Amino acid sequence: MLKYSPVALLVAQVLALPVAAQDTQETSKAQHEHDNTEVIVITASPLARTELNSAQPISVISGDELREKQAHTLGETLAQEPGINATHFARVASSPVIRGLDGPRVKITQNGLDTGDVSRGSPDHAVTTETSVAEQIEILRGPATLLYGSGAIGGVVNVVDERIAQDFVGGTRGFFGGNLATVDDLRDATFGITSDVGNTVWHFDGFTRSSDDYSTPTFLNEEGEAVDSVENSFVDAMGGTVGVSYILDNGFIGASYARLEQEYGIPGHAHHEEEHEDEHGHEEEHADEHDDHEGEVLPYADLVQDRVQLHAGFDQPFSGIEKLDIRYAFTDYQHQEIEGDVAGTTFTNEQHELRVTANHHLTGNWYGAIGYHGFDQQQAAFGEEAYTPASDTTRHGFFWLAETRDDALNWQTGIRYELVDISAPGLEVGASDYEFKPFSASFGVSYQWHPLVRFNANLSHAERAPSANELFANGQHLATRTYELGLNYELHEEGDHAYVIEAADRAPALEKSNTLDLGTHIEYGDNHLDITLFVSQIDNFIFENVTSVNSVDLIQDHGHEDEHEGEHEGEHEEHAEEDAHDHSEGLPVVHYQQVDALLFGYEISGLWQLTDEWKLTAFSDYTRAYTEDSRSNLPRIPQQRLGSEITYNQGTWEARVGYIWHAEQNRVAINETPTPSFGLLNAQFNYFPQTFAANNLSIYVKADNLTDKLGYVHTSFLKEQAPLAGRNFSIGIRGEF
Helix, strand or coil: CCCCCHHHHHHHHHCCCCCCCHHHHHHHHHHHHCCCCCCCECCCCCCCCECCCCCCCEEEEEHHHHHHHCCCCHHHHHCCCCCEEECCCCCCCCCEEECCECHHHEEEEECCEECCCCCCCCCCCCCCCCHHHCCEEEEEECCCHHHHCHHHCCEEEEEECCCCCCCCCCCEEEEEEEEEECCCCEEEEEEEEEEEECCEEEEEEEEEEEECCCEEEEEECCCCCEEEECCCCCEEEEEEEEEEEEEECCEEEEEEEEEEEEEEECCCCHHHHHHHHHHHCCHHHHHHHHHHCCCCCCCEEEEEEEEEEEEEEEEEEECCEEEEEEEEEEEEEEEEEEECCEEEEEEEEEEEEEEEEEEEEEECCEEEEEEEEEEEEEEEEEECCCCCCCEEEEEEEEEEEEEECCCCEEEEEEEEEEEEEEECCCCCCCCCEEEECCEEEEEEEEEEEECCEEEEEEEEEEEECCCHHHHHCEEEECCCCEEEECCCEEEEEEECCEEEEEECCCCCCCEEEEEEEEEEEEEECCEEEEEEEEEEEEEEEEEEEEEEEEHHHEEECCCCECCCCCHHHHCCHHHHHHHHHHCCCCCEEEEEEEEEEEEEEEEEEEEEECCCCEEEEEEEEEEEEEECCCCCECCCCCCCEEEEEEEEECCCEEEEEEEEEECCECCCCCCCCCECCEEEEEEEEEECCCCCCCEEEEEEEEEECCCCCCCCCCCCCCCCCCCCCCCEEEEEEEEEC
8 A cells, every 4th residue: 555655745735735535634744744845936926836736847946956057058057957958059158948949939037037138039149147146947848928928938947046035034144156177177156145134134146257168079170170179168257246125024125236247259150250361361460369369359249237126025915915026127238249359249138127916816715916017128239240120129918817726626827918019110121110919828737636646737828929030130140150031021033143132021920829738746755757748839930941042142122232242342342341251152041931830749857766875867858840831840959868867875975977868860950960869978976064164065076978978969050060068077165154
């Protein structure tokens, strides 16, 4: 006869869910007293959901697990989570890929509000969240549009930190950490402290990080040369945050200010610089510059972001409202892509965001949250790679969520209606202003079928308005080595190798996704197994269609030849010299188009406590994606993965060894090449010294890719130019006080 799991009983008690027989309920209190399991609340949901009682697939990384996985980029930090991959832009600007979707379909937030960077528009633009000072990272797979808007049609990654405290911390507490690594000569350090001062709580944190070009197993670069590192993949970053909260009897009011400064190389552009030198006879001049200012000749990004965030919460502020939550953020962002001593392109973003959420009791066991979400974004780009014109995007969203709490059968539902306006005032070709009205809804159920088994199902309809980049792009994008053309345009052939860019005669449509998630959570003692199956049918999927057209053959419809051709024929020498960076051979034209698509797959993860000392974890994930009309494969869909790790723990120390196998990806899109399979062997040793000077102190030694295996990432735009890092040894320390 099976014994009821203490963990399952604890979760059931916390969630107020009846679990099986009455005698089980009566023993739950006693079990709770002997169980230290922490039930983590998902801050990304206003209805206090946990990983277990959410109908939507949600996972949380926190504590030691987060510290061990922490990397420079958010994408690399999450890259080993089931269903999550990374764009792997050479470790300098990797973003999360959720179930094969990335870019404008994946929302990245800091404490529930958009990060305010421009990472959703290009893979070489860095995400500005900092995971080394985060408290936890929440991942919502599948559409999360109800609370976050149409930009979350593929999922949400919410990075949570302590910059605005919601309650007293009971004195003073803090954290610290440092890390050294061999593969890129990494040096980083983090520190944070939070302290009660009267009726206020103050928080300070900061980090600094520096690394050089990272080493790889030997591979052939574009020139056919054998190399063992990724050129121009350095990173220099630092940042800090100060926050203060005033604690009230029924809530809190807080504010924070954060600044991030970062310089990082842009791999894949180096060969353009070399061509520039060869064509114009500046080899000697640039060689001198390299001697005097090592690293400055190759293109690099210089990023600065200032962010002000306000957060207030009130319990029962007035009749009928159980909780009122107000969040506001203003972000001033700029990054320049610099070549030599010249800023070739500058990207800016000024963004305001406001979310007001009111929790209320509906009737009986039903609880709800209603709210307003306002968003205003002003983006601009100047210079030779300003492929998207300056644009303004405003959104006004109204949402309502509801769920039951007291039954084993937990229902969850909600709707959202949005008004979206996207304009590009200076546009010369096509419409310059679009309005969209996305509507999204979801319905889910979480059922405690047995004390050990929970079933989840979630059906969602989500609509997404195209981004400004998908609408108005019209120019060279060297990060992806393409010439991007948005939905606002169409190509008309004017003869041999001549194509006119005209206004599209078909208006862009909303992306409409219908997604079904089916999940099972099985937990017995310290063992658990999670299985999720998903399928998404997306109408009007915005698809990057690689055409057979070359950018040198493009002509704008107002009669002027595009800068890739016309300026080489009649302009003076200085102007021609500037445009030599555009390649005399041109770039392939990628034309955004809309098709119907189908995505489906699975995510499986499990943990087995074999003995008191031995623990085994394993996971696997898979995504299949293609267009419905022609069954053409969508580009950059992740490889199937299978991974496992064995851990031996002896109290004050533990050792672990893990292996992740990446299958071959041979279901490729047009102009894609298959990606071969590979496996990564990793090991780690942790020592936990007992000391009164610090809590949870850990000293660790890690070895990544022990066999120095060459691995290519299919989701990367730089797959052939920037493989995964080679064998890496690192040592670090982390602790709390």
